[in-house]
Amino acid sequence: MRPKDRRESGQTDLFKARLDQIVDPSHALVKLSGSIDWRFLEERFGAVYDDDPGRPPLPTRLMAGLAILKHMHDLSDEVLCERWVENPYMQLFCGEEFFQHRLVFDRSSLTRWRQRMGAQKLAALIQESLAAAVRTGAAKPADFVKVIVDTTVQEKAITFPTDAKLMHKARERLVRLAKAKGVELRQSYTRVGKLALIKHQRYAHAKQFKRANRALRALRTMLGRVIRDIGRRVADSPALAEAFALPLSLARQVRDQRQRERGKKIYSLHAPEVECIGKGKAHKPYEFGCKVSVATPLNRCKGGQFAAHVKAMPGNPYDGHTLATVIPEIESNLGASLSKIVADAGYRGHNAPKDKAFKVHVTGQKRGLTAAIKRAFRRRSAIEPVIGHLKNEHRMNRNYLVGTQGDAANAVLAAAGFNFKLLIRWLMFLCAWITAAVAAMSTAKSRPQAA
Numbered sequence: 273m274r275p276k277d278r279r280e281s282g283q284t285d286l287f288k289a290r291l292d293q294i295v296d297p298s299h300a301l302v303k304l305s306g307s308i309d310w311r312f313l314e315e316r317f318g319a320v321y322d323d324d325p326g327r328p329p330l331p332t333r334l335m336a337g338l339a340i341l342k343h344m345h346d347l348s349d350e351v352l353c354e355r356w357v358e359n360p361y362m363q364l365f366c367g368e369e370f371f372q373h374r375l376v377f378d379r380s381s382l383t384r385w386r387q388r389m390g391a392q393k394l395a396a397l398i399q400e401s402l403a404a405a406v407r408t409g410a411a412k413p414a415d416f417v418k419v420i421v422d423t424t425v426q427e428k429a430i431t432f433p434t435d436a437k438l439m440h441k442a443r444e445r446l447v448r449l450a451k452a453k454g455v456e457l458r459q460s461y462t463r464v465g466k467l468a469l470i471k472h473q474r475y476a477h478a479k480q481f482k483r484a485n486r487a488l489r490a491l492r493t494m495l496g497r498v499i500r501d502i503g504r505r506v507a508d509s510p511a512l513a514e515a516f517a518l519p520l521s522l523a524r525q526v527r528d529q530r531q532r533e534r535g536k537k538i539y540s541l542h543a544p545e546v547e548c549i550g551k552g553k554a555h556k557p558y559e560f561g562c563k564v565s566v567a568t569p570l571n572r573c574k575g576g577q578f579a580a581h582v583k584a585m586p587g588n589p590y591d592g593h594t595l596a597t598v599i600p601e602i603e604s605n606l607g608a609s610l611s612k613i614v615a616d617a618g619y620r621g622h623n624a625p626k627d628k629a630f631k632v633h634v635t636g637q638k639r640g641l642t643a644a645i646k647r648a649f650r651r652r653s654a655i656e657p658v659i660g661h662l663k664n665e666h667r668m669n670r671n672y673l674v675g676t677q678g679d680a681a682n683a684v685l686a687a688a689g690f691n692f693k694l695l696i697r698w699l700m701f702l703c704a705w706i707t708a709a710v711a712a713m714s715t716a717k718s719r720p721q722a723a
Contacts, residue, residue, distance in 0.1 A: 442541060472488055620636070
């Protein structure tokens with residue numbers, strides 16, 4: 273069933289206060305709610321629903337507004353629910369007509385809505401943020417035909433992976449599942465396994481690596497024994513074999529992998545999609561998460577350096593090999609043909625589409641340099657503050673959403689929250705400018721004229 277769209281009724285209630293009578297109409301969040309085309313979002317997000325009978329879902333404006341507020345103010349789902357109940361501006365932004373003293377949605381509704389939409393549908397929030405920027409004068413359509421492209425790492429909410437911790441955790445998960453399923457093990461190694469982990473950590477800290485490796489081999493042996501014991505006991509039961517299939521597969525991979533081995537590895541048991549990505553940073557040689565491509569306008573817009581496109585790139589692809597996917601999506605989302613793409617030296621040997629191959633300018637190129645291209649290279653670093661704001665202020669520094677779909681959705685929502693935050697500041701600046709202009713005009717009129 274499709275969600276019911278909320279429309280302003282204009283009615284009054286004896287026991288409830290209308291939000292438009294409580295809030296300040298010149299508040300930036302009120303102005304922003306009026307500049308967003310909510311019907312466009314309702315059409316885009318409503319396409320995932322069907323007309324079959326059933327319980328109607330929550331209104332699109334409510335859920336889209338909550339997603340924007342969450343990433344605009346860097347809030348968790350729990351804190352967002354607490355703030356929404358006590359903040360009339362948030363309720364008005366989400367389409368409420370009267371002040372609500374209780375939540376009209378459940379916290380888990382946010383998770384289900386994100387999973388239902390997916391990153392492809394959520395990209396409409398970025399499109400609408402850029403369209404609202406054009407409507408409010410914060411940007412011009414011509415600002416988005418020249419872009420800067422770069423990649424960063426969206427880290428996952430996992431602990432730093434080590435072989436000892438992974439094997440200890442894999443054994444604990446198997447023992448816990450066996451106990452829940454009623455599978456009796458010969459030995460669980462609960463006490464000696466924890467002791468071996470503590471010994472490994474202490475020996476490694478003291479740089480006594482022979483003793484540390486001896487404790488590591490003990491952890492690997494214990495994990496292997498538990499794996500074989502469970503494999504023998506569930507072999508005759510298809511239901512148990514199916515329940516243990518994924519945990520046993522992950523545990524075997526953790527047991528067999530080595531520190532300096534190349535290839536696919538498991539860095540977290542609760543997030544096996546995590547990848548180890550090296551970006552050449554001196555302070556952080558390796559990051560564990562998902563690579564993300566970010567694009568911003570080459571020249572700064574009036575309202576700020578907006579994020580034109582953000583996309584998660586699983587599989588840790590080479591930076592230059594992301595352009596074949598990124599450039600068509602940027603043009604599709606912006607509705608304009610790109611005339612210039614500027615990238616850093618990590619994009620050498622790129623695979624951009626043939627019609628865009630000569631419009632991609634990579635830092636360090638020597639041939640065909642003009643004054644305009646040199647100026648564009650000096651602007652290339654303008655994308656770095658955008659990446660910093662996305663990470664530190666809009667929840668892209670540590671992703672808590674589950675799976676590869678969570679990686680993709682979190683990156684898109686972070687960019688939407690960043691853009692709407694810039695729009696909030698732009699609208700505040702416009703309100704202050706208009707107020708100052710009106711005050712100056714009233715002051716000029718009140719002055720006595722010379723005879």
